[in-house]
Amino acid sequence: MSNTFIVPYKVGSESCRTLASALGIRRLKREGANWNRSGKTIINWGCSELPTRIDAESNYVINQENAVSLASNKLYTFQRLRQEGVRTVPWTNHNEVAEDWLLGDHTVYVRTTLNGHSGGGIVLVKPMDEDGNRITNIPVAPLYTK
Numbered sequence: 580m581s582n583t584f585i586v587p588y589k590v591g592s593e594s595c596r597t598l599a600s601a602l603g604i605r606r607l608k609r610e611g612a613n614w615n616r617s618g619k620t621i622i623n624w625g626c627s628e629l630p631t632r633i634d635a636e637s638n639y640v641i642n643q644e645n646a647v648s649l650a651s652n653k654l655y656t657f658q659r660l661r662q663e664g665v666r667t668v669p670w671t672n673h674n675e676v677a678e679d680w681l682l683g684d685h686t687v688y689v690r691t692t693l694n695g696h697s698g699g700g701i702v703l704v705k706p707m708d709e710d711g712n713r714i715t716n717i718p719v720a721p722l723y724t725k
Contacts, residue, residue, distance in 0.1 A: 582618075586633065588625030588647075595624045607633070623647060652693045654722045669725040677723035681706050681714055690722035 586607040587595035599606045607621070607630075617637030621629075627648035629635060635644075649655050657670045671677060677687050684706045692700025704717050717723070 583620040583622065585622040585624050586626060586629065588627075592624065598622075598624065625651070627651060653690055653695075654693050657722070671723050672721055674717060674719050674723075677717045677725075678715065680723070680725045681717060685725045687717060688724045689718050689720045690724070691718065691720045693721055 583602070583604045584607050585595060585599050585602075585604055590608075595606060604622075620639045620641065621633060621635075623629060623640055623642035623644065625642075625647060627644055629640070629644055633640075649659060654672060657667060660667050669680075677689070680687050681704065686706065687704045689702040689704055690700060691702060695701070702718055702720070704714060706714055708714055
C-alpha cells in the first residue's frame, strides 16, 4: 500500500494513527510539508475540507469532502436519509414534537451540537425525574431523537 496515504481531520487523531498502523500506510500532515504528488490514493479520515496542498483532481480520494461534511452533521444526515427513503430512528428538529414525545413517556435524546462525536452535545431527557415528577420542558436544540 505504498501508494496509499491517510490524512486526518485533526493533528494527533488516535483513530487515524491506529488505522494507518493497521494498514501499514503513512499519515499526511495537515500543515507544513509540501505534498503535491499525483496518482496516489488518499484516505480522507474525517476532513470536510482537505488541505489545499492535496490535489483531489489528480489523486483518488476515498471519502470525498462533501460526503464527510454531510455525514458529520447529524441533522443533514437524517434529512438525507429521509430523502433517500431510509428508515431511521424517529427524529425531529421541532421542540414541540420532542415535548410531545416526553408526554408520551418516551426518552428524548437532545442533540445540542450537530457535529459532536463520542456523545458530546447529547442531553438525555427522561419523562420522569429521580423524584418521580413528570418532565414537560425540553432544552431548545437543533435535533431530537426518540
